[in-house]
Amino acid sequence: MIKDKVIKIKEDGEYNGRPKWKVQTQKNGEYTFFTNFTAKEGEIIEFTVNNEKYKTAKLLSVVSNVYKYDTAQSILRQVAFKGAIQLAEKDLLEVDDIEHYTNQFHKLLNAPVK
Numbered sequence: 001m002i003k004d005k006v007i008k009i010k011e012d013g014e015y016n017g018r019p020k021w022k023v024q025t026q027k028n029g030e031y032t033f034f035t036n037f038t039a040k041e042g043e044i045i046e047f048t049v050n051n052e053k054y055k056t057a058k059l060l061s062v063v064s065n066v067y068k069y070d071t072a073q074s075i076l077r078q079v080a081f082k083g084a085i086q087l088a089e090k091d092l093l094e095v096d097d098i099e100h101y102t103n104q105f106h107k108l109l110n111a112p113v114k
Contacts, residue, residue, distance in 0.1 A: 001048055002028055003044060003046050005026040005045075006039050006040065006043050007026050008023070009021060009039070009041055021037040031047070031056065033047075039059065046059075063103060076109045080104075080109060081098070081102045083102075084101040
């Protein structure tokens with residue numbers, strides 16, 4: 001799995017009836033994605049490379065969006081970030097994964113109560 005920031009997105013027609021997107025990433029270059037590409041420029045994505053020769057990839061998730069949080073959401077994110085930091089301090093989480101786990105914890109904390 002690769003995590004990188006989207007720099008540029010360009011529609012590139014279709015292949016076998018599926019939409020095709022050329023996506024330029026900050027660190028890993030340009031890849032072609034075959035599906036509805038849901039990320040926007042400036043967002044961080046997680047993806048896998050299907051074929052390095054043809055530079056095709058599969059979008060796994062959009063890791064971050066640019067949000068402005070209200071006070072309650074900001075507190076939830078701080079709690080989630082602190083939890084991820086504590087896991088990293090105990091060597092239970094890699095430092096590079098803190099952002100991903102902060103986002104996951106935030107979603108969990110923000111889930112509706114059933």
